[in-house]
Amino acid sequence: MEPVNAAQFLCPHCSAEVAAAAEVCPHCGARLTSPAPPPEKRDLLDNRWVVLGLLFLATGALGLPFLWRSKGFTPVGKVVVGVIVTIYTAALIALAAWAVWWAWRSMQEAFA
Ligand SMILES: [Zn+2]
Incomplete structure (x- = not known):
């Protein structure tokens, strides 16, 4: 997902702008939840x-x-x-x- 701004992302499948919180693209239905990023290692x-x-x-x-x-x-x-x-x-x-x-x-x- 390409960050557009703090609240929106581009759907990797249809390139529609979707809310960052959305789990599923409202345009094409693709799942947007990427595998959880590794927790930031707090030194x-x-x-x-x-x-x-x-x-x-x-x-x-x-x-x-x-x-x-x-x-x-x-x-x-x-x-x-x-x-x-x-x-x-x-x-x-x-x-x-x-x-x-x-x-x-x-x-x-x-x-x-
Ligand atoms: Zn989409």
């Missing part, structure tokens, strides 16, 4: 909360490709979240480096 990553949870709790900036593929964000939203996640990841790395340095210093003082 888990299209859920913005799944992506945000993944980025902030698991992958950090490494998960940016997931963000880019997700349909749950606008292009601007992706850039904003991408920048935030990158800063967040850098801050975490800095914090971890500081913690290691601090632990190292503490050990040196303790055993000096």
Whole structure:
């Protein structure tokens, strides 16, 4: 069936315009119900909360490709979240480096 507009289709048999909801062509009687299209595979990553949870709790900036593929964000939203996640990841790395340095210093003082 060729979509004519949102509400009408062309009958594949007689090319008459028929309502999209019609199961049978009123002109030639052909059945119009095509085999059900496969349900749109809803990607888990299209859920913005799944992506945000993944980025902030698991992958950090490494998960940016997931963000880019997700349909749950606008292009601007992706850039904003991408920048935030990158800063967040850098801050975490800095914090971890500081913690290691601090632990190292503490050990040196303790055993000096
Ligand atoms: Zn027809």
